[in-house]
Amino acid sequence: MPERHCRLNRLQTGMLVSPIAPEELEADYSPFQSQLWAALKSRYGWQPLAFRITPEARDGFLCSQTLLVLVRRVAPCFHMAYIPFGPASLHGEYRSAGLAELARQIAAQIPVTLGFLRMDLPWDSAVPDAAQNSMIRYLPYTIQPKATVQI
Numbered sequence: 049m050p051e052r053h054c055r056l057n058r059l060q061t062g063m064l065v066s067p068i069a070p071e072e073l074e075a076d077y078s079p080f081q082s083q084l085w086a087a088l089k090s091r092y093g094w095q096p097l098a099f100r101i102t103p104e105a106r107d108g109f110l111c112s113q114t115l116l117v118l119v120r121r122v123a124p125c126f127h128m129a130y131i132p133f134g135p136a137s138l139h140g141e142y143r144s145a146g147l148a149e150l151a152r153q154i155a156a157q158i159p160v161t162l163g164f165l166r167m168d169l170p171w172d173s174a175v176p177d178a179a180q181n182s183m184i185r186y187l188p189y190t191i192q193p194k195a196t197v198q199i
Contacts, residue, residue: 062104063146065115065153070098074114078170080132081116094118094130099154101135103146117154122163129158129165136170 075082086096097119102112118130135150151165 063149063153064102064104065099065150065157066102067157068098068100068114070096070116072100072114073098073116075116077136078133080168081114081134081136085132086116086118089118094120097158099157101150115154117158117165119158119160119162121160125161126163127158127160129154129162131165131167133168133170135167 070083070086073081073083073086075085079085086098090096095118097117099115099117100112101115113134113136115131115134118132119127120130121127131154147167151167155162155165
């Protein structure tokens with residue numbers, strides 16, 4: 049992985065989430081976090097929004113990453129936000145605290161009323177401390193395909 053995706057701190061609930069242009073997306077770990085995916089999804093009714101996540105360095109590590117968030121109306125006054133295979137570098141036993149904080153900050157910067165925010169996480173295991181966080185619900189399936197078969 050590139051250096052900007054270095055190991056993050058153990059408890060990283062402090063982070064800054066700031067909007068960026070979709071052209072600034074750095075899709076180093078997933079094509080579903082790319083500028084191309086944002087452009088493609090915008091043709092099918094999704095509004096692509098891009099953010100830069102900068103965690104606070106509590107133990108000497110400071111890594112930032114970009115994040116594509118897709119927003120779509122699903123009912124007259126009801127929108128959903130979807131993060132395909134992101135964030136990549138949110139690790140440790142306190143993942144749900146970081147995910148909940150990330151969701152709060154993203155929801156505050158989206159200019160519509162959100163009913164929910166869905167994340168298809170890029171790691172395979174469940175969030176270890178999700179049972180302790182009422183905002184996090186683990187679903188055993190993903191919207192995106194996990195792999196591609198070439199015939």
